[in-house]
Amino acid sequence: MIKMENIRKVYDTGKIEVEALRGVDLHVKKGDLITVIGPSGSGKTTLMNIMGCLDKPTSGEYKLNEQNIKNMNDNELSELRNKEIGFVFQNFNLLPYASAYENVEMPLLFAGIGGKKRKEKVEYILDKVALGDRMDHKPNELSGGQKQRVAIARALVNDPNIILADEPTGNLDSKSGREIMELFVDLWKEGNTIIMITHDPRAKDYTDNFVNITDGCIV
């Protein structure tokens, strides 16, 4: 499903060049649960951004579902992000003025899905993350764990092939963190492919498929 070969990413800040990734090879199969670990500044997030088609590698080959993203334009990448990838961020990144329902609905709007089907999907997915009774709440009326569930629902709503989560429990207390972790595991058991950056030691309880990045290389 994900096939990365010799991926390099260089940030040119003008004066100096920073090599964030130096030749990463990574293969992810459908149904995998992969945990990416590594010290900060090691290139985890850069790897995630490239996997999520938010960024393009400086060199190397990245194929997502047999499609080489190198030759895609911005519109095609946007569509890919919309349909194939679900993002979950550390600080939730919900729109503060929109309700839980509206936040989850947003990817469907960008996908151009009609009103009735949209409603069905949003309600189904919010039920699934146990927020069926909080649909009309704004983010500031929800707890941290609930916010992250909304974000997960938003990532899932378009039935993506891969879920990318960047430190999804990093901003949560331990109880909420465990709940979110369990939610991810449940989703994985249902057959979802999940790639997660985490420092959370509990991750070891659920998976032993680790990728350890240090200084831009997988070790």
Add this chain to the structure above:
Amino acid sequence: MFIKNIAQVFRELSKQKLRTLLTLFGIFWGTTAVILLLTFGAAVKANSSKTMHGMGESICVIWAGRTSISYGGFPKGRNLSFYKDDAQYLKEQVQLIDDISPQYSRQVPVKVKNKKQNFNINAVWPEFKEMRNMVPRGGSRFINPIDMEKRRRVVFIGNEVEKTMFGDEDAVGKLMYINGTPFTVVGVIIEKEQDGSYNGRDKDAIFMPTSTYLSIYGDRFVDNLVARAKDVNKTEQMKRAIVAAMAKKYRFSEEDTQALPIWDTTEADQFLNVFFNGFTTFLGIVGVMTLIVGGIGIANIMYVIVEERTSEIGVKRAIGAKKRVILMQYLIETFAIAAAGSVSGFLFSVVLIWGINQAPIEEFVGVLILNPAIAVTTIIIISIITLVAGWGPAKRASTLDPVVAINS
């Protein structure tokens, strides 16, 4: 979603009350300026043209002058005169003439009851009415062909004449002694604006049929002729044809520009048009400048909004919003702000125009009318300015690097 977005814009704007207020005021004032200045220009133009046309629209007043070129054995400097049958002669000779009337005039003492005063008496044909805008007040009339034929002793009088001689009474049907001869007043002119005249204003004059006049006074010479072309655009040709016909009859050179002085009001119309188009354009530019300043304000505030929402834009891009979706969102939001400013400006202008029309300045600027053309022009100008103002911020929003934006 758009409604949500727009609501969000206004929420964010309300956080910056003063800045928003100043921005909205820019557009508000610009809109008001454009509408008011254009309306004002149009009103002054309409008013000038109305008062000028008080004397008549697209007419030629023709006098007998003095030759300046010797011709056919006559020396130059010969005084010409019009005679009784000249109007009829021209009507037959010049096909381009639609209406023509001779005009005799003289100062004569007029008496009503105990009041006595001198007035200017004009003897004309019934055709004079249409050409010179002699609109009778309701229930009264101008002199007609039967008056002409029967040499009736009837007069049509100016509204000031009525006021002076009859006070508050209605003069129609009453008697008026002109040089001792009794005349019946058959009509009174309505009040009209007139800023061009020869021979005094119509409101101060008395009109009677030429037939009646000649039977009493027997003038040899006609003071002047008034003529109008069938087609306004052929006024020039008509004038040349009149000069040619008269030159033939009275034996002067067709090239002699002083033999037959003609006052062509269409020339003044053309001047007025050019002048007021320039005037209105100038006023319009002043208004548009104000709007452009408002547009700069909008661009400024939109840049701030984009800056403040960078992270949100990044998230939207990450979950699949295409560049054009973001671009459209911010353009629409810019238009929403501009619409808020311009709609209030528009309403304010309507109120202001109403207020100005209540003030006693009608004589100078006329009645301000907000015509649809001005409204449409203003909308088009605002739309263009808004598009230009919104394009930069919207483009910036849509081309943000999602990775950088999310983490900002």
